[in-house]
Amino acid sequence: MGVVSVLGNATFGARPFPAFATRTTPVTRVFSGMQPSGEPHLGNLLGAWVNWVAMQERAECIYCVVDLHAMTSPAEHEPETLRARTVELATGMLAVGVDPERSILFVQSHVPEHTECTWLFNCVAGFGELRKQPQFKEKSEGRGESVSVGLFDYPVLQTADILLYHADEVPVGEDQRHHIELARDIGQRFNHRFGEVFTLPKAVHPQAGSRVMDLQDPTRKMSKSQSSEKGIIRLLDAPQQIEKKFKSAVTDSAADIRHDRAEKPGVSNLLEIFSGVTGTQVETLAAEYDGGGYGPFKQAVADAVVERLRPFQDRYRELEGDRGEVAALLARGAERAREIAAPTLERAKQAMGLLPPGQA
Ligand code: AMP
Ligand code: TRP
Numbered sequence: 001m002g003v004v005s006v007l008g009n010a011t012f013g014a015r016p017f018p019a020f021a022t023r024t025t026p027v028t029r030v031f032s033g034m035q036p037s038g039e040p041h042l043g044n045l046l047g048a049w050v051n052w053v054a055m056q057e058r059a060e061c062i063y064c065v066v067d068l069h070a071m072t073s074p075a076e077h078e079p080e081t082l083r084a085r086t087v088e089l090a091t092g093m094l095a096v097g098v099d100p101e102r103s104i105l106f107v108q109s110h111v112p113e114h115t116e117c118t119w120l121f122n123c124v125a126g127f128g129e130l131r132k133q134p135q136f137k138e139k140s141e142g143r144g145e146s147v148s149v150g151l152f153d154y155p156v157l158q159t160a161d162i163l164l165y166h167a168d169e170v171p172v173g174e175d176q177r178h179h180i181e182l183a184r185d186i187g188q189r190f191n192h193r194f195g196e197v198f199t200l201p202k203a204v205h206p207q208a209g210s211r212v213m214d215l216q217d218p219t220r221k222m223s224k225s226q227s228s229e230k231g232i233i234r235l236l237d238a239p240q241q242i243e244k245k246f247k248s249a250v251t252d253s254a255a256d257i258r259h260d261r262a263e264k265p266g267v268s269n270l271l272e273i274f275s276g277v278t279g280t281q282v283e284t285l286a287a288e289y290d291g292g293g294y295g296p297f298k299q300a301v302a303d304a305v306v307e308r309l310r311p312f313q314d315r316y317r318e319l320e321g322d323r324g325e326v327a328a329l330l331a332r333g334a335e336r337a338r339e340i341a342a343p344t345l346e347r348a349k350q351a352m353g354l355l356p357p358g359q360a
Pocket of ligand 2: 031032033034035066069157158161162170171172176179
């Protein structure tokens, strides 16, 4: 039995992935993407990237800077900023440990198959199911007729991202659940109408406790668009800034240190962050610091975060000084991505009855 049949699944024979083709066991394929819509923060690190990096140990991973998605933001994007953020996000992913040898890292707009496949799926997706998407409803609210078609079509582009690569697993935050379900629905409908072309993906969510809350309002998620400057820890913040932000983090008037999201959201968030950056259990940390007051506890959390970010920041600076290397890695990533996406798209086009060029 050759490698091809081992890797082959219910889809269209083998999944062409030269770098991985020498593996002799069935390997899970992972796809995820992140929008270059702001500076990455501690929530992105603990809620997404830590998991992305770990998945490289057990799966074929494909990670994408989804710049086309970032263009759909209801607040119109600035071209210069989009370009800069795209490089920053790719640099951040490399600095955090996405390994461009083992995994594929690329920029969405460098692989034109994504937009072409979106059109095919546009003809399979229903207006009704898109209109009902919670994220679209939320983002378009109060904008009336001025909302862009791109925002409406966002989940179809995301479907193309995932299905083009026959991804089995899609690690995402809880808020993406509906988008992944839609990708499954569209894939299933396509396969049913036109024949088996696509693998149906499933969402995988990070374990509970990886939701990082705003330091100033611990009942809300830390977020690049909503958090105040004092509420967010950016991955490139200087150690002094980080320390200052943790010192002014909102807690409560009692001085006990224990994990209780409902009663003590601020302290619980700090404990979870502490645990997230050190790998030590929340309960162990609570027991160690309870009784010592909030001051020393906050200092310890700040120190641990600074320590955790130090290698990231060092690596980021190194890469920042070598833009040519980052550009070359992204070009190679796009090339490898196309090796998978192009044949998938071709099969989909033929299945749908589009006449192959050169045939009549
Ligand atoms: P965003 O930066 O909002 O585009 O989020 C990209 C991904 O980062 C999300 O899908 C989540 O997986 C993760 N993420 C963002 N903010 C947080 C947070 N506060 N806590 C945990 N994970 C987060
Ligand atoms: N919509 C996702 C988010 O905001 C980003 C994204 C785009 C994505 N394409 C994807 C995530 C494909 C997973 C797979 O977080």
